[in-house]
Amino acid sequence: MKILTMKFGGTSVADIDRIRAVRDIISDEVKDGWNVVAVVSAMSKETNKLIDLAKQAGVESLVDPEYDSLISTGEDVSSSLLAIALNSIEISARSWRGWQLPVRTDSFHSNSKIEEIETIKLINSFKEGLKVGVVSGFQGIERAGRITTLGRGGSDTSAVAIAAAINAVRCDIYTDVSGIYTTDPRIKRNASKLKKISFEEMLEMASLGANVLQTRAVELAMRHKVPITVLNSFSKEEGTLVCDEEEIMEKNIVSGIAFQKNESQLTLTNVEDKPGVAAKIFGPLASSGVNIDMIVQSNTETGLTNITFSCPVDDLDVAKKAISKAKEDNQISYERLIDNKNLAKVSIVGIGMKTHAGVAQKMFETLSEENININVISTSEIKLSVLIERKYLELAVRSLHDAFGLQNL
Ligand code: ASP
Ligand code: MG
Numbered sequence: 001m002k003i004l005t006m007k008f009g010g011t012s013v014a015d016i017d018r019i020r021a022v023r024d025i026i027s028d029e030v031k032d033g034w035n036v037v038a039v040v041s042a043m044s045k046e047t048n049k050l051i052d053l054a055k056q057a058g059v060e061s062l063v064d065p066e067y068d069s070l071i072s073t074g075e076d077v078s079s080s081l082l083a084i085a086l087n088s089i090e091i092s093a094r095s096w097r098g099w100q101l102p103v104r105t106d107s108f109h110s111n112s113k114i115e116e117i118e119t120i121k122l123i124n125s126f127k128e129g130l131k132v133g134v135v136s137g138f139q140g141i142e143r144a145g146r147i148t149t150l151g152r153g154g155s156d157t158s159a160v161a162i163a164a165a166i167n168a169v170r171c172d173i174y175t176d177v178s179g180i181y182t183t184d185p186r187i188k189r190n191a192s193k194l195k196k197i198s199f200e201e202m203l204e205m206a207s208l209g210a211n212v213l214q215t216r217a218v219e220l221a222m223r224h225k226v227p228i229t230v231l232n233s234f235s236k237e238e239g240t241l242v243c244d245e246e247e248i249m250e251k252n253i254v255s256g257i258a259f260q261k262n263e264s265q266l267t268l269t270n271v272e273d274k275p276g277v278a279a280k281i282f283g284p285l286a287s288s289g290v291n292i293d294m295i296v297q298s299n300t301e302t303g304l305t306n307i308t309f310s311c312p313v314d315d316l317d318v319a320k321k322a323i324s325k326a327k328e329d330n331q332i333s334y335e336r337l338i339d340n341k342n343l344a345k346v347s348i349v350g351i352g353m354k355t356h357a358g359v360a361q362k363m364f365e366t367l368s369e370e371n372i373n374i375n376v377i378s379t380s381e382i383k384l385s386v387l388i389e390r391k392y393l394e395l396a397v398r399s400l401h402d403a404f405g406l407q408n409l
Helices: 016-031 046-057 065-071 073-088 120-127 155-166 199-207 215-224 277-287 313-328 359-369 390-403
Strands: 003-008 035-040 093-096 103-105 114-117 132-136 139-141 147-149 170-175 196-198 228-232 240-243 256-272 295-297 304-312 337-349 376-380 383-389
Touching: 003 016, 003 155, 016 035, 016 073, 035 073, 035 155, 046 065, 046 073, 065 073, 065 147, 073 093, 073 132, 093 120, 103 155, 114 155, 120 132, 155 170, 155 215, 196 199, 199 215, 199 240, 199 256, 199 337, 215 228, 256 277, 256 313, 256 390, 277 304, 277 313, 295 376, 304 313, 313 337, 337 390, 359 383, 359 390, 383 390
Parallel strands: 003 035, 003 170, 035 132, 093 132, 103 139, 170 228, 196 240
Antiparallel strands: 103 114, 139 147, 228 240, 256 304, 256 337, 295 304, 337 383, 376 383
16 A cells, blocks of 8 residues: 655645645545545644634633644644545545544643554555545644644644654645745745755754744654655645755755844853853753753853853843842852843754865855854854844845855755
């Protein structure tokens, strides 16, 4: 039995016309002999509407089971509509909600992790002649029987997890862009579409703000070696294959430029330079749920040091409070707390960086030619990130894109 998993995002099932277009995309695969598991998101904007209603009704916490029970319903509408549309052209289809398979998760509501997926019902139904199983993405069920959801954008994760569990040959993710680009084409018009990108690179791109795939979905695909093809449900272009590094013969030194627009930084001056201080600073930040990204500590000979870290602008006030409280409680000492909310992060990503020198120098030179100052730098094996003034973000992305010749990839 040839099984293919296909996932359709919110804009791809936004209305009945779009659902008919999706029906036809699936129908072509069925005609090619595939059994299809189609995983769907809610119709575009529906989840936001439901979240808004929950707030109006007075939901107090995102870990409230009723919250998940409500916001998961958007997917049920689209999965049933798609099954109806398929049946209407004589392609046998039926819908499954997350709990009907079931997709078992932990009980961390609104951001649950998948523990196990039963695929036996899907497989049996294919054996009995069903062509398409339509599954509501984003949903699961926890041990006590309550409905859970997998975090915003979670139907990508549903699709990859089902593909892994059912041993699907492919996982095609249909969205409203034609693949993964070297950077956001809205900022750099000649950004090129990548034919292939490795899981590792995609993970960096996804977590660095290229919002095409949910980060967790890429992690899962990497772990289970599920190749993903990102395709456009609005056009018949060739998409981008996200796959294992070994399957990419020509490795790009730099494959893409990712960025995050709303970053901030906080500096603590004259912090005591002795063991345990960093733990006392970052402990309270972690307990307050602040998403720390880059960290720098300067070396001094005076016994005092400055520590700077970055976090999303939205977390800055919470971070400031946590630090000030730790000082009041005599847990830490510092002289001044200096914040800057007007920052952005730009990163260059590429597996070829593992084996090529000179990439950092080229990046810094390019930025300096544009007179862009770098506040903080961080690196990994396949990524180099800098924190800069937000007003230079677009200039930085464009000049780096040119400097690394990404328009020709
Ligand atoms: N409908 C959910 C959301 O909007 C899940 C998804 O689209 O992947 O976050
Ligand atoms: Mg999505």
